[in-house]
Amino acid sequence: MRSSALIALLLLGACRNAEEETALSGNASEGMAPTASSDPKASAASRWDLQSRDDGTALVLLAANGSAAVRLFCPAGGRNLVVNVPAFRPVGSEERLSFGSGGSVTALVAGSHGDAGRGGVSGTGPAPSDLDALIAGPVAVTYGSQTSGPLPAPPAAFADRFVAACAGEDAPDSPKPVPPVAASPCMMQGETRLAVAPLRAAGTEPFWAARIEGRCVTYSHPEDQAGTRVWTRYTPGAEGGGTWSGALNGRAFELRLRPEAGCSDGMSDTAYPLAADLLVNGERRRGCAAPL
Structure with missing residues (x-):
């Protein structure tokens, strides 16, 4: 009996598809009505993800490319449910989106102009009392002639937490928020956290x-192979380059990196994307650089 309602939900989409095709043949003004019967993005879905935010809790089916195929969302405080399918196209005459699993199906109100925020079409309504049954097995969503599913069942742990959130309860065994990791001092310049990829520069003769790590430059040479860290001030440049200015042994230290495709160190066939100009101990030296 549980599978019969899901089959009926899918057959309803098929029947509506036939009805819309009939309407299309008789009225050219209905040419915007979609005839797709499935969501290709959902067919490539890989996994469910439970996402908790300040504005609510979402149970999202992610496609293989990381995009959302189906979203189930309960706003903070619970008691309401939003079901969104980004691949669905809005139909002006359609105001119902059906959603369910097995023998449990519910109907939500769909906006005729689509969901501008999430994309596609969303159905909204009070969170059903049998929400746990609606996501207990393979899930299907139908909107007019468009159907997404049957889709894989959400993991039981995710389903339990989502149902609790939609009921306005604390999710059982919810993970504690992870405090932000303090940035390395090298990655901070004043109050600004630097977004600088690690780099290595080198030269010969x-x-x-x-x-290079943030604004820290560890300079080494044959007499100081372990290297000496120089604290610099970083100025961003084009295409991964920039300038690191500081002092070493009481004298000016400056390393400049600039884009130069095919930069050669003169000793190997390696082509580097950046050229390096170094001022150290009153001498200017040249080299190449690349991300680590």
Whole structure:
């Protein structure tokens, strides 16, 4: 009996498809009505994800490319349910979106102009008292002639937490918020957290190297192979380049990186994307650089 309602839900979409095709043949003004019977993005779905935010809790079926195929959302405080399918196209004459699993099906009110915020079409309504049954097995969503599903059943742990959130209860065994990880001092410049990818620069004649982490430059050469860290001020440049300005042994230290496709260190066939200009101990040196 549980499977009969799901089959009926899918057959309803098929019947509406036939009805819309008939309407299309008789009225050209209905040309916007969709005839798709399934959601191709949902067919490539890979996994369910439970997402908790300040504005509510979402149970999302993610496609293989990471995009959402189906969203179930309960706003903070519970008691309401939103079912969104980004691939559905709005139909002006359709105001019902059906959703369910097995023998449990519920109807939600769908906006005729689509969901501008989430994309596609969303159905909204009070959270059903049998929400646990609606997501206990393979799920299907139908809107007019458009159907997404049957889709894989959400993991039981995710389903339990989502149902609790929709009822306005604390989710059982909810993970504690993870405090933000403090940034390395090298990645902070004043109050600004730097977004600088780690880089390595090197040159020959004489040999030198520099490892860059944020605004920290560890400068090394044959007499100081372990390297000495120089605290600099970082100024962003084009295409991953920039300038790191500081002092080493009481003298100016400046490393400039600039885009130069095919930069050569003169000793290998490696082509680097950045050219390096170094001022250290009053001498100017050249080299190449690349992300680590």
